[in-house]
Amino acid sequence: MQMPADAPVLICSAKGCRDVAVHALLWNNPSLHTEDRRKIWLACDEHREHLEEFLRLRGFLRDTVDAHAIPDGAG
Numbered sequence: 001m002q003m004p005a006d007a008p009v010l011i012c013s014a015k016g017c018r019d020v021a022v023h024a025l026l027w028n029n030p031s032l033h034t035e036d037r038r039k040i041w042l043a044c045d046e047h048r049e050h051l052e053e054f055l056r057l058r059g060f061l062r063d064t065v066d067a068h069a070i071p072d073g074a075g
């Protein structure tokens with residue numbers, strides 16, 4: 001899919017980070033969300049591992065995709 005010229009710049013979700021996000025972490029908290037729900041954290045290269053580890057430790061991490069390949073309905 002072609003990105004429109006005015007597509008918003010995606011910014012890393014890490015606290016205090018203003019870098020452009022290149023990864024999207026898809027996660028789900030089973031105590032809050034139905035199993036097919038996907039929440040998104042955006043991450044720059046530097047913070048991807050840290051954010052993935054945070055979610056993985058809690059059993060929330062489902063997938064990591066390209067920031068421009070976020071599935072429809074996630075968020």
Ligand SMILES: [Zn+2]
Binds near residue numbers: 018
């Ligand atoms: Zn970052």
